Amino acid sequence: MLKIENLSVKIDDRDILKNFEISINDGEVHAIMGPNGTGKSTLSKVIMGSRDYDILSGKIIFNDEDISSLEVDERSRKGIFLSMQSPISIEGVTNSEFLRTALNARTNEPIGLFDFIKTMETSMKELDMKNDIVHKAINEGSSGGERKKNEVLQIKVLKPSFIILDEVDSGLDVDSLRVVCENINKYREENPKTSILIITHYPRILEYIKPDYVHMMVDGKIVKTGDYNFAFEIDKSGYTELVNE
Amino acid sequence: MLTLTVDNKDKLDDIIITEDTILNIKLDNCSEEINIDVMDNMCLEVFEIDDDTSNEINYNLRSNAQVIVNKLARDNSDVTTVNMSGENASIKYYSNMMNYRDNTYRFVVNHRANYTNSEVYNHCVNFADSEFKFLVDSNIDREAIECFSNQDNEIIDMGNGKNFISPNLIVDNDLINANHSAYIGKFKKDVIFYLQSRGLTEIDCDLLLIKGFLLGKMNLDEKLLEEYTNFIITNFK
Numbered sequence: 282m283l284k285i286e287n288l289s290v291k292i293d294d295r296d297i298l299k300n301f302e303i304s305i306n307d308g309e310v311h312a313i314m315g316p317n318g319t320g321k322s323t324l325s326k327v328i329m330g331s332r333d334y335d336i337l338s339g340k341i342i343f344n345d346e347d348i349s350s351l352e353v354d355e356r357s358r359k360g361i362f363l364s365m366q367s368p369i370s371i372e373g374v375t376n377s378e379f380l381r382t383a384l385n386a387r388t389n390e391p392i393g394l395f396d397f398i399k400t401m402e403t404s405m406k407e408l409d410m411k412n413d414i415v416h417k418a419i420n421e422g423s424s425g426g427e428r429k430k431n432e433v434l435q436i437k438v439l440k441p442s443f444i445i446l447d448e449v450d451s452g453l454d455v456d457s458l459r460v461v462c463e464n465i466n467k468y469r470e471e472n473p474k475t476s477i478l479i480i481t482h483y484p485r486i487l488e489y490i491k492p493d494y495v496h497m498m499v500d501g502k503i504v505k506t507g508d509y510n511f512a513f514e515i516d517k518s519g520y521t522e523l524v525n526e
Numbered sequence: 527m528l529t530l531t532v533d534n535k536d537k538l539d540d541i542i543i544t545e546d547t548i549l550n551i552k553l554d555n556c557s558e559e560i561n562i563d564v565m566d567n568m569c570l571e572v573f574e575i576d577d578d579t580s581n582e583i584n585y586n587l588r589s590n591a592q593v594i595v596n597k598l599a600r601d602n603s604d605v606t607t608v609n610m611s612g613e614n615a616s617i618k619y620y621s622n623m624m625n626y627r628d629n630t631y632r633f634v635v636n637h638r639a640n641y642t643n644s645e646v647y648n649h650c651v652n653f654a655d656s657e658f659k660f661l662v663d664s665n666i667d668r669e670a671i672e673c674f675s676n677q678d679n680e681i682i683d684m685g686n687g688k689n690f691i692s693p694n695l696i697v698d699n700d701l702i703n704a705n706h707s708a709y710i711g712k713f714k715k716d717v718i719f720y721l722q723s724r725g726l727t728e729i730d731c732d733l734l735l736i737k738g739f740l741l742g743k744m745n746l747d748e749k750l751l752e753e754y755t756n757f758i759i760t761n762f763k
Contacts, residue, residue, distance in 0.1 A: 329723050333715075357725035369720055373742020374734050382734055383724040418742065435724060 282307045282476045283328070283443055288339030290320075290327055297323045297334065299501035305443075305476050310469075312479040312487055312512060315498035316520050321480045322366060324498075325447045328478075329363040330356045343443070358387045362441035364432040366448040366480075370420035376431070377401070377415040380438050387439070404437040407467070409460050425452025433464050445478045450486040462489030484512040499524055534558060543568045543591075553579050560584070564591040566612060573750060575757055576602055588612035589639070593619075596744040598754050600624045600761045608635040610642035610670075617643070622740040623650035623658075624761050625687070630659040637666040637673045637702075647743055648679045651736050652687035653763060659690040664706070668698040677706040682713060682739060684732070733762060 283305045290298040297320045305311050315321050327334055328341060330353035341349050348356055371379075380401070385391045401415055408430045420428045429449055436444060446465070450458055466489070469475055479492060487495070487509065495511040496503045499520060507514070515523060531550045532538065540561040541549070549562075551574040559582045564570050567590045576599035583604055587593060589612030602623050610617070623631060635644045644664065652658045664675040681689045691708040713735050721731045741754055 326719075329719075331719060353719060353722035354725050354727050357723055363723050365720070365723075369716055371717055371720070371735075371738065373738025374721075378737075379721070379724070379726075379734065382730050383726055386725045386727060386730060418738070439724060 282309070282344065282474075283478075284340075284342040285328070286340045286342065288327070288341065289337040290323060290334045290339075291337060292323070292334050296337075297501055298327065301339070301502050303496070303503060305478060307474045307476060309494070310477045310479065310490060310492040312481060312492040312495045313498050313503070314481060314484075314495065314512060314515050319498050320501045321498055322447055325363055325445045325478075325480060328356075328445060329353055329361060354386070357439075357441075360442035361445070362436055362439065362443070363445045364429075364436065364447060364449055366451065368420055368428040368432055370418065370423070370428075372418055372421060374419050375416055376419055376434075379419055380435065383435075383439055400438055401434075404434050407437075408434055408464055410434065426454060426457040429453055429461055430457065433461050437464065437468060440472065442472070442474060443476050443478075445480065446486075446490075447480045448482070449479070450481055450483060458486065459489065462486065465490055484516045487512045497523060532560070543570050546570075548573070551575070553577075553581060555579070557581060562586070564588060564593055564615075566590060568592075570594075572596065573746075575599070575754070576604070577761075578602075579604060581605075583607070585609065585617070586611055587615035587617060587642075589614060591615045593617040594745075595619045595621075596746065596750075597621045598624075598740060598757055600757075601627050601629055602631055603629045605632045606634070608633075608644065610635065610637050610644065610673075611639055612642075613639045614641045615639065615643070618645045619647065620744050621646075621648045622744075623648075624736075624740070624758065625650055625652045625658045626654045626656060626763070628657045630661060632661045634663045634665070635675065637664070637670045637675060640669075640671050641673065642670060643674045645674075645676045646678070648677070649739055649743075650681045650689075651684060651739065652681055652689055653684045655686045655688075657688040657690070659692070660708075661692045662706075663694045663696060664704065666695075666697045666699050666702050666704065671699060671701045673699070673702045673704075675702065675704040679707065680709045680739075681711075682736075683710065684712075733759070736762065 285303050288298050288301040340347050495507050497505040528545050528547045533552045534556040538558050543564040546569040549572045554577040557580045561584045563586045566588045570593045572595040574597040578601045580603040583606045585608045587610050648660050660679050662677050666673050677693050679691045679693050689710045693706040693708045695704045695706050
């Protein structure tokens with residue numbers, strides 16, 4: 282599914298990712314944990330194609346294709362989805378118009394209004410969202426929890442094959458976190474080849490979406506990898522102690 | 527509710543609003559003077575689509591008159607003057623422009639009576655390397671107490687245009703509430719990134735953001751929304 286080889290990235294004069302490597306197969310869930318400022322969110326934006334960073338070396342291979350030079354929208358249409366840490370609000374652009382445009386951008390035939398409304402209604406009900414959100418501007422006046430649910434709504438509608446969840450658990454209360462994770466798990470069941478990369482500080486989300494691999498990232502690269510239990514070891518011991526081992 | 531339609535096929539007479547009215551204005555390639563007098567206690571909602579005009583449009587609002595103007599225009603150099611001559615008169619004026627050539631849009635609101643209320647939203651997308659100016663004056667007379675006046679002026683530059691906003695509040699009274707704002711710039715990079723990360727092409731993003739910017743504040747029903755949207759799509763280059 283996704284393979285990153287020898288990726289080095291900087292912003293301004295600061296090196297962020299240093300010979301970063303990871304390989305994620307179809308259907309796998311990987312989690313990356315690491316201290317603040319270690320490059321986790323940079324990694325997610327670079328995979329998505331952000332031009333805010335200078336790529337010094339390396340390749341991003343997605344489904345056996347080098348996508349390093351592709352634009353953000355091209356990567357999205359290939360099936361990559363970044364659920365953002367702090368989803369922004371966009372004045373004047375309604376969720377409905379935005380999602381219909383996004384859906385139409387990835388199909389040859391425009392989706393009919395009836396099918397679109399049906400898809401939206403089912404997904405919103407599963408996410409315990411109010412129906413009027415479709416006519417509201419993207420995330421305008423929404424709480425942190427509502428914004429994260431809106432990200433998952435987009436996943437359910439756009440149907441990506443590789444999902445990056447960048448701190449999806451931040452700003453969510455326990456009930457909302459459960460709803461969000463249940464919906465992501467349901468999506469995985471319906472689309473078993475979907476791979477997920479979870480970026481988080483806390484193991485709580487991993488109790489809901491169980492990862493196959495947990496990576497500890499420090500100073501721009503992965504320094505240790507373990508299974509699900511490694512997340513709790515990190516939580517118990519802290520990054521400094523594990524790095525010094 | 528009376529519905530009137532005005533275009534520049536025939537000679538334009540003064541318009542006097544003596545009952546609650548919806549006024550549809552469609553003007554193209556003209557330079558006319560239009561006077562609209564809204565009588566006491568009347569409500570007027572205007573839906574205006576202009577193409578390449580430099581008109582002089584004058585509104586007079588008498589006591590308790592309520593006016594909402596929803597204007598969309600391409601290449602507009604109109605001069606609009608609103609006189610709030612009666613107490614408790616109120617106006618919401620949404621001017622939305624698509625600009626390709628050198629244009630200056632001038633808007634003046636004069637608060638001449640007590641408790642008058644004006645909210646003016648001027649939005650422009652400048653597509654070319656041309657010059658666009660918003661010259662906006664809100665005047666509040668010494669005699670007009672407890673008025674509210676708000677101006678929100680924004681220009682989004684899609685090319686390398688020369689853009690200018692002059693957002694003036696000229697207030698000769700302490701007992702009022704007045705605000706003004708001005709923004710000139712591009713659509714924000716993080717907004718473009720967000721939309722593109724959902725698969726929207728650059729053109730899709732531009733069109734969606736332009737539509738949101740120009741139509742987002744107006745209250746249009748489905749039919750009017752389609753008409754205004756078609757105008758934007760037709761003129762989007």
